[in-house]
Amino acid sequence: MGRWSRLVADEFMTWLGCADGGRWLDVGCGTGALTATVTDRCRPRCVVGLERSAGFAVSARAAVPPPARFVVGDALSLPVGDETCDVAVSGLVLNFLPTPGAAVAEAARVVRPGGLVAAYVWDYAEGMAFLRRFWDAAVTVDPSAASLDEGHRFPVCRPDPLRALWTEAGLVDVAVAPIEVSTVFAGFADLWEPFLAGQGPAPGYVAALAPATRGRLRDTLRGALPTRPDGAIALTARAWAIRGRTPVLPGP
Structure with missing residues (x-):
């Protein structure tokens, strides 16, 4: 962020x-x-x-x-x-x-x-595209993740x-x-690796996942992102x- x-x-x-x-x-x-x-x-x-x-x-x-x-x-x-x-x-x-x-x-x-x-x-509700894609992917893999989504938790946004x-x-x-x-990311790793830091709601959620579930989330998110031919991911915040x-x- x-x-x-x-x-x-x-x-x-x-x-x-x-x-x-x-x-x-x-x-x-x-x-x-x-x-x-x-x-x-x-x-x-x-x-x-x-x-x-x-x-x-x-x-x-x-x-x-x-x-x-x-x-x-x-x-x-x-x-x-x-x-x-x-x-x-x-x-x-x-x-x-x-x-x-x-x-x-x-x-x-x-x-x-x-x-x-x-x-x-x-x-957080609609305008942070990379977080919106993250939580949508998380809920697809784990429906209980919906309660952690900043779009629901922060009504002042x-x-x-x-x-x-x-x-x-x-x-x-x-x-x-x-x-x-x-918000242009050089590639998927550039977007994904900050979610592994463990600090903040989304990274904290990722850190608590079992390795297999974390892998499914990673793959689901990767598949949902618009990726350019050079691998870059261009979104907006x-x-x-x-x-x-x-x-x-x-x-x-």
């Missing part, structure tokens, strides 16, 4: 169209792909990447230079004062939070009136639920847009992006 995240971050920042010089917060920054894009594209006055995993925060510090800085913290209880940021963003995180609405409300709390709260998530989160947080001028990137502004109260 990580190889596509910077591509989506670039498209997301183009869609936001923010001016230079702002104060940014990147919630759930991971290893810093979106934070780095903010730094490169928007010349921020400051940008703070907040990450729950101390290990990811260390990796981000090593990868992204100042003015970015990184802190360990929780998206559901941001260590940031009220109305202290111009923009709060989050990339590929909301699907994995137990209460995403609380995270959006926290982001809205720390953004000044008229500021921007924005995020993007993978469309569609426009209407995202819009509801932003509206319930009191944000206005809410807009949702798709971001689609090409879609994310949904959302943005909204904190309301500006009328003056006295």
